[in-house]
Amino acid sequence: AQTVTQSQPEMSVQEAETVTLSCTYDTSESDYYLFWYKQPPSRQMILVIRQEAYKQQNATENRFSVNFQKAAKSFSLKISDSQLGDAAMYFCAYRSSGNTPLVFGKGTRLSVIA
Amino acid sequence: GAVVSQHPSRVICKSGTSVKIECRSLDFQATTMFWYRQFPKQSLMLMATSNEGSKATYEQGVEKDKFLINHASLTLSTLTVTSAHPEDSSFYICSASPGLAGGPGYEQYFGPGTRLTVT
Numbered sequence: 001a002q003t004v005t006q007s008q009p010e011m012s013v014q015e016a017e018t019v020t021l022s023c024t025y026d027t028s029e030s031d032y033y034l035f036w037y038k039q040p041p042s043r044q045m046i047l048v049i050r051q052e053a054y055k056q057q058n059a060t061e062n063r064f065s066v067n068f069q070k071a072a073k074s075f076s077l078k079i080s081d082s083q084l085g086d087a088a089m090y091f092c093a094y095r096s097s098g099n100t101p102l103v104f105g106k107g108t109r110l111s112v113i114a
Numbered sequence: 115g116a117v118v119s120q121h122p123s124r125v126i127c128k129s130g131t132s133v134k135i136e137c138r139s140l141d142f143q144a145t146t147m148f149w150y151r152q153f154p155k156q157s158l159m160l161m162a163t164s165n166e167g168s169k170a171t172y173e174q175g176v177e178k179d180k181f182l183i184n185h186a187s188l189t190l191s192t193l194t195v196t197s198a199h200p201e202d203s204s205f206y207i208c209s210a211s212p213g214l215a216g217g218p219g220y221e222q223y224f225g226p227g228t229r230l231t232v233t
Binding site for chain 1: 157
């Protein structure tokens with residue numbers, strides 16, 4: 001079974017600074033997807049970024065980018081120019097190919113300090 | 115964009131009663147819906163996967179007789195918590211997928227969640 005590990009229960013960052021959230025996963029599959037979701041206090045799950053395993057290029061979405069290291073099974077999220085609105089719980093998630101459910105890590109709570 | 119709704123957003127019920135939570139895909143047909151449970155300050159735990167017109171597949175440890183899931187149409191799945199007890203109090207989240215119709219990536223879209231409190 002696939003597992004996702006987030007080793008940082010909490011992180012903090014100064015406003016306008018950069019922070020990196022770590023995620024590792026374990027799988028024997030070669031075709032899969034990786035995601036970062038944000039869950040603000042409203043608890044609505046918001047997709048931040050996704051990465052297809054077959055793509056070597058790291059995904060980017062505005063201030064959010066990932067460092068995908070397939071061999072190391074590592075998938076970290078970098079948030080640049082952090083904003084107060086970035087404060088939330090961040091979940092790393094894995095999904096096999098096909099219409100399959102997501103496997104979530106335990107999450108990292110990010111605080112942004114003004 | 116794809117929108118998934120859940121109703122109710124909050125519900126309080128007495129111990130021993132049943133409560134139904136609805137998950138609807140508003141602007142797409144969801145061939146598959148997933149139900150997750152989230153305890154405070156914890157991650158999402160998959161409860162079951164439901165495909166339209168088929169019986170739901172439950173994860174190990176999830177009581178299928180307690181958490182009844184029905185996916186009778188391509189836009190609606192329901193989760194019924196039967197004979198609820200205080201330990202069933204939790205945040206329940208559904209996600210819906212249009213399957214291949216949404217592209218090869220099988221995108222999933224989350225509902226806003228339902229907070230269940232059993233007194």
